[in-house]
Amino acid sequence: MANFPIAEFENQRTPFYFYDIELLRNTLNVIKEHSNRPDYHVHYAIKANVNAVVLEEIRKAGLGVDCVSGGEVEAALNAGFEANKIVFAGVGKSDWEIELGLEHDIACFNVESLPELEIIQEIASKMGKVARVALRVNPNVDAHTHHYITTGLAENKFGINLEKLDEIIEKAMMMTNVELQGLHFHIGSQITITEPFKVLCEKVNALQAKYAEKGVTFKSINVGGGLGIDYDNPDENPIPDFKGYFETFKNYLKLNEGQELHFELGRSIVGQCGSLITRVLYVKEGTEKKFAIVDAGFTELIRPALYEAHHNIENLTSDGEVEKYDVVGPICESSDCFGKEEMLPKMRRGDIVALRSAGAYGEIMASQYNCRKLPKSIYKM
Ligand code: LLP
Numbered sequence: 001m002a003n004f005p006i007a008e009f010e011n012q013r014t015p016f017y018f019y020d021i022e023l024l025r026n027t028l029n030v031i032k033e034h035s036n037r038p039d040y041h042v043h044y045a046i047k048a049n050v051n052a053v054v055l056e057e058i059r060k061a062g063l064g065v066d067c068v069s070g071g072e073v074e075a076a077l078n079a080g081f082e083a084n085k086i087v088f089a090g091v092g093k094s095d096w097e098i099e100l101g102l103e104h105d106i107a108c109f110n111v112e113s114l115p116e117l118e119i120i121q122e123i124a125s126k127m128g129k130v131a132r133v134a135l136r137v138n139p140n141v142d143a144h145t146h147h148y149i150t151t152g153l154a155e156n157k158f159g160i161n162l163e164k165l166d167e168i169i170e171k172a173m174m175m176t177n178v179e180l181q182g183l184h185f186h187i188g189s190q191i192t193i194t195e196p197f198k199v200l201c202e203k204v205n206a207l208q209a210k211y212a213e214k215g216v217t218f219k220s221i222n223v224g225g226g227l228g229i230d231y232d233n234p235d236e237n238p239i240p241d242f243k244g245y246f247e248t249f250k251n252y253l254k255l256n257e258g259q260e261l262h263f264e265l266g267r268s269i270v271g272q273c274g275s276l277i278t279r280v281l282y283v284k285e286g287t288e289k290k291f292a293i294v295d296a297g298f299t300e301l302i303r304p305a306l307y308e309a310h311h312n313i314e315n316l317t318s319d320g321e322v323e324k325y326d327v328v329g330p331i332c333e334s335s336d337c338f339g340k341e342e343m344l345p346k347m348r349r350g351d352i353v354a355l356r357s358a359g360a361y362g363e364i365m366a367s368q369y370n371c372r373k374l375p376k377s378i379y380k381m
Pocket of ligand 1: 045048066089186188189190224225226227264265266267268303307360361
């Protein structure tokens with residue numbers, strides 16, 4: 001069990017997020033160590049978490065940002081990230097979001113369709129700007145992850161299908177206010193095996209070779225994010241295998257002389273440093289099972305309800321005998337359940353419980369359903 005400042009928790013109103021900033025710092029150091037090459041550029045996928053303290057640590061580490069909305073571009077700029085390290089993806093960019101990116105001269109728009117490219121050209125031309133773009137290619141790679149978070153299959157809404165790519169590249173190269181920089185890929189999230197990344201490298205190599213024959217080369221390749229974390233063993237594996245991850249690309253991806261390689265990591269950077277802290281309100285004895293009813297619900301952490309995800313549940317204040325519980329929240333929906341048949345030390349009213357590995361896609365996906373308050377956060381610096 002992680003070393004939580006339980007005495008500090010006792011005085012706080014629950015639920016709240018707890019961030020271990022020391023772990024985040026160590027994680028960032030490992031990333032820097034293994035991506036320390038002039039041609040590697042790591043962007044933080046800010047959709048995973050925009051907590052100000054978390055962002056400040058990531059900014060200090062020198063990472064860029066990957067955004068998927070105008071709001072995220074603003075959040076990144078407000079947090080002090082440099083516009084020339086911001087890339088902007090997303091299938092449905094509104095005009096104002098494109099204008100915002102152009103106004104600030106962001107590094108690159110990751111473009112997902114021909115109609116989007118045409119609108120970027122039109123807006124850039126009106127503004128007297130040149131938009132740097134990368135085309136997001138749907139590489140049709142199976143990431144072997146939950147179907148809700150896989151993105152690189154042909155049937156997916158993301159990216160440009162391989163058959164359409166020639167035509168769009170040709171058009172992009174003719175556009176006066178668009179500068180085609182490269183190709184962008186993202187195959188999915190929570191990928192815990194090497195194979196899909198290897199397959200991605202091979203696809204990128206084949207594409208680059210094909211275009212080189214036609215005399216088309218790219219300044220940059222962006223391989224997206226997706227590296228997973230160990231939700232089952234957060235204490236044994238607090239920092240993902242970044243060494244192995246970056247080595248896979250070093251070993252399997254053929255970059256041209258001087259070509260840049262960009263990464264967009266979200267979950268692997270912030271996932272393990274956050275926990276949702278909640279209190280047991282009631283223990284209800286059903287006819288067949290016991291329910292531990294806690295004061296956090298899917299309003300604070302929606303991943304179990306939305307993706308059937310499991311976050312380890314730890315009772316931080318009980319060392320009683322282990323019993324079987326369904327751990328549920330107070331929201332008026334049956335899906336508001338964090339775990340079924342969890343083996344936990346005797347749960348009592350007032351016990352403090354941690355839902356682990358909640359640093360990514362936790363706080364940021366919180367909602368006010370049932371008129372609940374958005375969760376606050378506390379930190380171990
Ligand atoms: N780049 C692009 C284009 C993406 O769509 C994503 C995530 C990332 C990078 C970062 O992926 P990561 O390194 O975090 O795997 N809410 C879901 C995850 C959605 C991921 C969406 N795209 C969850 O809680 O599991």
